[in-house]
Amino acid sequence: MAPRVLISDQLSDAAIQIFKSRGVEVDFRPELGKDRDALLAVIGLYDGLAIRSATKVTEKVIAAATNLKVIGRAGIGVDNVDIPAATAKGIIVMNTPFGNAITTAEHAIAMMFSVARQIPEANGSTQAGKWEKTRFMGVEITGKVLGLIGCGNIGSIVAERAIGLKMKVLAYDPFLTAERALDLGVEKVDLDGLLARADFISLHTPLTEKTRNIISADALQKTKRGVYLINCARGGLVDEHALRAALDSGHVAGAAFDVFVEEPAKENVLFGAPNMVCTPHLGASTTEAQENVALQVAEQISDYLVAGAVSNALNMPSITAEEAPRLVPFVRLAEQLGSFAGQLTETGIKAVRLEYAGAVAEMNTRALTAAALTGVLTPLLQTVNMVSAPSIARDRNIQVEEVRRGQTGAYETYIRLTVVTDRQERSVAGTVFGDGKPRIIQVKGINMEAGLGPHMVYITNEDKPGFIGRFGSLLGDAGINIATFNLGRTEPGGDAIALLEVDGEVPADTLAAISALPMVKQVKPLRF
Ligand SMILES: NC(=O)c1ccc[n+]([C@@H]2O[C@H](COP(=O)([O-])OP(=O)(O)OC[C@H]3O[C@@H](n4cnc5c(N)ncnc54)[C@H](O)[C@@H]3O)[C@@H](O)[C@H]2O)c1
Ligand SMILES: O=C(O)[C@H](O)COP(=O)(O)O
Secondary structure, eight states: OOOEEEEOSOOOHHHHHHHHHTTOEEEEOGGGGGOHHHHHHHGGGOSEEEEOSSOOBOHHHHHHOTTOOEEEESSSOOTTBOHHHHHHTTOEEEEOSSTTHHHHHHHHHHHHHHHHTTHHHHHHHHHTTOOOTTTOOOOOOTTOEEEEEOOSHHHHHHHHHHHHTTOEEEEEOTTOOHHHHHHHTOEEOOHHHHHHHOSEEEEOOOOOTTTTTSBOHHHHHTSOTTEEEEEOSOTTSBOHHHHHHHHHHTSEEEEEESOOSSSSOSSOTTTTOTTEEEOSSOTTOSHHHHHHHHHHHHHHHHIIIIIOOBOSBSSSOOBOTTTHHHHHHHHHHHHHHHHHHHHHOOSOEEEEEEEEEEGGGGSOHHHHHHHHHHHHHTTTSSSOOTTTHHHHHHHTTOEEEEEEEOOOSSSSEEEEEEEEESSOEEEEEEEEOTTSOEEEEEETTEEEEEOOOSEEEEEEEEOOTTHHHHHHHHHHHTTOOEEEEEEEESSTTSEEEEEEEESSOOOHHHHHHHHTSTTEEEEEEEEO
């Protein structure tokens, strides 16, 4: 059945065309982004959800999204999505981090000019027939100091443009490296240094607990008298009440805001303040940016739903469309190794160790580890997938270790997974053969070669004559056909293991009878 996607926000037509061309069924219902109850009523029907900022994907929406696999944000900010809730439910959240960055940077520059020259107010006055030539005295921006709070994608584009406009640019961004600052031609400063020196301040950070009210009443006091403030990032970065007071007192000469604490902003304390320029969250609203983000989000969602490729996900490692065909058999192997060990584990897991040897060590091991953890945790939990498994492991204090090494031993490449519990360590290794099928190559350090089918039986026993005959008779008496039978042992007469595929479920009484055989230590049915 074709995957189904809902677009619940205003998105360029380009997205619909892409979905259709990729064989994805798409419903374009932008009104649902503003109608939570209507969204809740239908969200269960969809595998994918494409949004902008109007749709609030709350915990409640996620709980109702029983089939949802991916949420794609056509844009940058994902503060309207409850990512922890999505992750816990195994839903990928992706955005399009670059598609609207230039457009938004241009908006910030446009806002800076608007407020420096009071263009919106002068426009209103002129069209009202007032011709107030002396009222609208502006300031030049050439030679002025621009302070950027946040110098990531958008901040750096603003920096480049501002340098082109002959401004001196300061940047406060704890994650900006000295090399990057040098490349951009900006001076890296601390926040107080920026506040004290900037003639214009422009904000370009996400809204986090650290950045909320980063421009507080206290911060405003540290700015130069006559400073201008531009916010095209997120409402909440600036204390709106404190800014209103600073505009009224004339300490802040002007402010230009595209974003507000409450949106849509129908009323706001900043409305009507002297030299206040406002736009209704238009930062990303150009034809070019909207086409970019719509195309990108539709490609990303389709790639995931159709081919399993993951890009720009915020809660899962990326898997490119190019690497997906080569990676997928190893993803399956990692998950099966995890599932093998997970099904045999009955006590609390302390750690999961993954050893990637040979070619697989060069692959996307973050994705493989996520798959392995999925396998380990699936027997213990109801719903877990590659999105939720790493965070579930973290929440449960399961230590995850990855080791990568070159080729060793008989196999060109292999993955070895070890589960550590209070009682023991259990390891299982496997590889992918030329036919693309995963194979087990070692269990508990004992070599063997076995494929995995839907119904398997795993036995540990003493390597003594008579075991195979008696075991085979028990299965035969129960009408269970053996599809494959693989054996391994440490040494003649030592510890032995048997891993066999059977055509159907082995009844509990047969398992009990096998387990009662004198040389048998453990019998476990395994499902894959
Ligand atoms: N107005 C709009 O329509 C519009 C459009 C696009 C993006 N945005 C918003 O613009 C903001 C920036 O987007 P981006 O693509 O540049 O993001 P980005 O992640 O590339 O850059 C954000 C930068 O902020 C920095 N940062 C994080 N915490 C900080 C802190 N405490 N102090 C200082 N710097 C800090 C990060 O190191 C990073 O370099 C986001 O909030 C995004 O949602 C708004
Ligand atoms: O984070 C973003 O990408 C911007 O805020 C744009 O939001 P929008 O897509 O709702 O215009």
